[in-house]
Each structure stands twice: as structure tokens, then as C-alpha cells.
Amino acid sequence: MVTLPDIEAAHQRIRPTIHVTPCEFSETFTALSGNPVYFKLENLHMTGSFKERGALNKLLLMSPEERAKGVICASAGNHAQGVAYHATRLGVRAIIYMPEHAPITKVNATARFGGEVVLYGKSFDEALAEAKRRGIADGLTFIHAFDDPAVIAGQGTIGLEILGQNPFVEAILVPVGGGGLIGGVACAIKETNPKIKIVGVQTSRIPSMLAAVAHHATVELPAATSIADGIAVRRAGEQTLPLVEKYVDDLVTVEEEEIASAILYLLEREKTVAEGAGATAVAALLHNKTNLKGKKTVALVCGGNIDPLFLSHIIERGMVKDGRLVKLRVMVPDRPGALHSLTGVLADMRVNVVTIQHDRAYHGVALGHTAVEATIETRGSDHLDALFTALGNLNYPFERIR
Structure with missing residues (x-):
């Protein structure tokens, strides 16, 4: 299991390169939610999401021989960009498998950052299986999007930053897909200050971590589509589940319309662009999905890579609703x-x-x-x-x- 020293070491390893993102107080969302609200703006990284942290930590832990052979991963978008950007920057070949339906903006961005994009399969699971097969066949290092100790430790550095920026925080809301982000953040926070509440937020379309916690084992859920495609993971991580069970206080879900309204509120009220997965924690705040009233709360806005055409649809629907x-x-x-x-x-x-x-x-x-x-x-x-x-x-x- 990932430990606090692992996360502290990752923090020292990546801090010369990784941008320290703001943790800003929001007067607007404080008034809307009844909580003193702060946003940890992980959408402001070079590639638009927190995924850079874990990808870079994994790359820096590789041997020269492993780097010479190259890396491979599978991703619907954000992990792909993080791996492509930092691998290219370090002179490492990066082959990125993405499902055929991956958002075109994320596909183009991954290629722009230097990744060799291979579109494969109708689902993320098909792309993942093929990437693992090719990685073994070609002797490439596979970088998992969430179920890897080095990746988890890298994502956990967000928790250390939050504690440094807001030592009076009482609760943290974290989007949850496979669990790499919340596993690392929860470990960093709870091992430092166990009184801080950690609440995970999933899309109700595919609550794989909720199912895993209920069964005390990972469970594969049926495929489903969600505007929070970055966390629409059918099976939680084998290595992230124990961290969630040990450190996370609660898991809640949000509906598609609630996520859409959070995206619109962030854009209109905060002038902040968030993708579906990046807005789920804010959706939980807006729609009273937690029992955190009055607590100083940090919500992670973990990604901002949203397709402009899709964003225009959300804006239009939000205007109709209002x-x-x-x-x-x-x-x-x-x-x-x-x-x-x-x-x-x-x-x-x-x-x-x-x-x-x-x-x-x-x-x-x-x-x-x-x-x-x-x-x-x-x-x-x-x-x-x-x-x-x-x-x-x-x-x-x-x-x-x-």
C-alpha cells in the first residue's frame, strides 16, 4: 500500500517541474453551498489535468534502460496527455492507446504533446487490454492510469499542497474513477491530519468504487456513457480499493444533469473551465450530496479538457433550464x-x-x-x-x- 513517505518522496521528485496549482477561496460557491469553499484548480496544469503528477513520478522512477525502450499506456484522454507530455520532454518514446470514441480534442492534444496515438477498440477496456499485450510483446513499460503505486503517490502530492495552502481545511471533495486520485490524496491528508473529512464523488452512471467498497472487492460494472468520461471506469483499482477503505469517510454520487449544471456554474460564476469529471466534486457541493454543512471545504477541479462543441451544448441546455x-x-x-x-x-x-x-x-x-x-x-x-x-x-x- 502507498504510504505518506512515498507521497512525500514523489513531491520532492516532481516539484521542480509540476505547477503548484492555486487553492482559491470562492465567495460565490460559499454563498451557494453554505460551506466556506475553496477550489484546488488542477485544470490549470499544462495538459489540463492532475494526471501529469502520477505520470511524471512514474517516469522519473524508471531506469535508464526502461526509458530507452519506451512507455505505453491506455487512456480516454487526460492520462494520455500527461504521459505524452512528460515522456516527450524527457526524451522517452510514448505509445498511447485510446478507444475509438475518445474525444477528438483529447486525441489531438495527445498527439500534439508527442504521443504516438493508436485508436483501438470500442471501449477503454479493449484499448487497455491491447496496450498491455503490446507492452509485454515489445518490452515497453506500462503506465497504468490509476492502479500503480508510483502513479497513486504522484496524485497524492495534491494533498500535501492543499495542507500547505489551506492548513485550516476541514473537508476535501475528490472526484473518483478508478481511485488513484482519491487514494493518494486521502493517504496524504489522513496520515497528516486524520480529522479532515475525505468524501469521494462518482457519477451515478458507473459507481465502480462504491460497488467495490460494498463488496470489499473490485467489481466490474456494465458499460455506460457519462459526460464525466474521465471517471467512467467500470472496475476500481486493486491497489486503490484498500486505500479508499482505510482513509475515505464517504462516497456519494451525482447525476448527469447535476454535473452539467456544475460545469455551467463554474464557467459563468468562476470563469473556470471544467470537464465532466473535473466538475463532479463541485456538483456534489451544489446539490447538497454531502453532510459537510459549515465545514471549510476544498473541492478538486481536477480537469478542464472539455470539447468546445460539447461545452456549447451544456451552455445552451443550462440556459434553457434557467x-x-x-x-x-x-x-x-x-x-x-x-x-x-x-x-x-x-x-x-x-x-x-x-x-x-x-x-x-x-x-x-x-x-x-x-x-x-x-x-x-x-x-x-x-x-x-x-x-x-x-x-x-x-x-x-x-x-x-x-
Whole structure:
């Protein structure tokens, strides 16, 4: 099992290279959650995630002979980038197996950092199995994404940084996939100050660590998709499970919509970009998934590698949920001036029209009427309610399209 001295040694080993990320107080999230909240911004590393720490520690522990042969790993994205970046920087060949459905931004970034990307298999498990097979065949050192003592110790250096930056912390929220991050962080924290609460957060789609703790053994869960793809791990680590059982106080889950709202809140309120996995700890805070009220809490924002197109979808959905982006269908008389009356109300209410069209043939439109569909932008739910009142006064039947 990884120990505190292992983590302290890793800290000394990687600190000349690894960026010490901020642990910033958030007034906004303190007000929203009822906790004094600090964010450990691991999304600010060169490759956009904490995975650099474990990858570099593993590389630095390799012998010259092992480095000369090269390394191989399997990853959905962040571990791939961490290995590729630091291996290339150290002059080590890095072969990276990624599943065929891996986000294109992560694939391109891994190649840009110098990794030799091989897209293989329909799932991470297929890519992992093939990477292990090739590693043995070619004599390459395999760097596991989470189930490796050197990797776990590297991730644990986050815990030491938090203690140095915020010695008064009372609780830490950590995203959980295979357990490498929480295993290392929990060991570093609990062996230094056992009074600090450690809470792990998983996506409800694939709670592999929760299942492992319940069975006291690793359990392979059915495949599932999640916007938190970085922690959508079907089986927890053999070496991380004992650390979780020994040091972690609680494990909770968050839903997909809760993760999406956390991404949007971080972007809009904190000006911080987080990917799905990176926002799960914040989602647990926002949606009251813990019993930490009033405690000085650090939430790890562990990654920021989100596809821009997917981020735009999250922003759009979040605006719809908040009533700031709304689609209406209004039935108006099919005569001159009717559309002008409708748009006049929208203008008077200072509502911005994104798109508008009308149709006489569909939606059960009565003869002599037309259906006007308009996508509009409002300032929020109160503004939308006022608009509905104004439309009601116009005596045009309308409905909000969900």
C-alpha cells in the first residue's frame, strides 16, 4: 500500500517541474453551498489535468534502460496527455492507446504533446487490454492510469499542497474513477491530519468504487456513457480499493444533469473551465450530496479538457433550464398586423429574438390562424413570467416548447 513517505518522496521528485496549482477561496460557491469553499484548480496544469503528477513520478522512477525502450499506456484522454507530455520532454518514446470514441480534442492534444496515438477498440477496456499485450510483446513499460503505486503517490502530492495552502481545511471533495486520485490524496491528508473529512464523488452512471467498497472487492460494472468520461471506469483499482477503505469517510454520487449544471456554474460564476469529471466534486457541493454543512471545504477541479462543441451544448441546455433560452409556440390570426403585435410585445419586454418562423399547416393550426415559433433570450425565470403575463394580455394562445 502507498504510504505518506512515498507521497512525500514523489513531491520532492516532481516539484521542480509540476505547477503548484492555486487553492482559491470562492465567495460565490460559499454563498451557494453554505460551506466556506475553496477550489484546488488542477485544470490549470499544462495538459489540463492532475494526471501529469502520477505520470511524471512514474517516469522519473524508471531506469535508464526502461526509458530507452519506451512507455505505453491506455487512456480516454487526460492520462494520455500527461504521459505524452512528460515522456516527450524527457526524451522517452510514448505509445498511447485510446478507444475509438475518445474525444477528438483529447486525441489531438495527445498527439500534439508527442504521443504516438493508436485508436483501438470500442471501449477503454479493449484499448487497455491491447496496450498491455503490446507492452509485454515489445518490452515497453506500462503506465497504468490509476492502479500503480508510483502513479497513486504522484496524485497524492495534491494533498500535501492543499495542507500547505489551506492548513485550516476541514473537508476535501475528490472526484473518483478508478481511485488513484482519491487514494493518494486521502493517504496524504489522513496520515497528516486524520480529522479532515475525505468524501469521494462518482457519477451515478458507473459507481465502480462504491460497488467495490460494498463488496470489499473490485467489481466490474456494465458499460455506460457519462459526460464525466474521465471517471467512467467500470472496475476500481486493486491497489486503490484498500486505500479508499482505510482513509475515505464517504462516497456519494451525482447525476448527469447535476454535473452539467456544475460545469455551467463554474464557467459563468468562476470563469473556470471544467470537464465532466473535473466538475463532479463541485456538483456534489451544489446539490447538497454531502453532510459537510459549515465545514471549510476544498473541492478538486481536477480537469478542464472539455470539447468546445460539447461545452456549447451544456451552455445552451443550462440556459434553457434557467429560463434564459426559451422556445415558444404562439397561435396568431393569419392577417396583416398579427405578427407585428406579437413582436411588439417581445420588443416592449426587452426580449431578444434568436429565431422566428410561422407555419399554417402543422401543429393543429385552425384555418385562419398560423403558428409562430420563436426562440428567445430572457434574463431568467422572473423575466419569463412577466413575458407570459404580457402574452396572456394579448389573447393569443401560446405554449412553451420543452
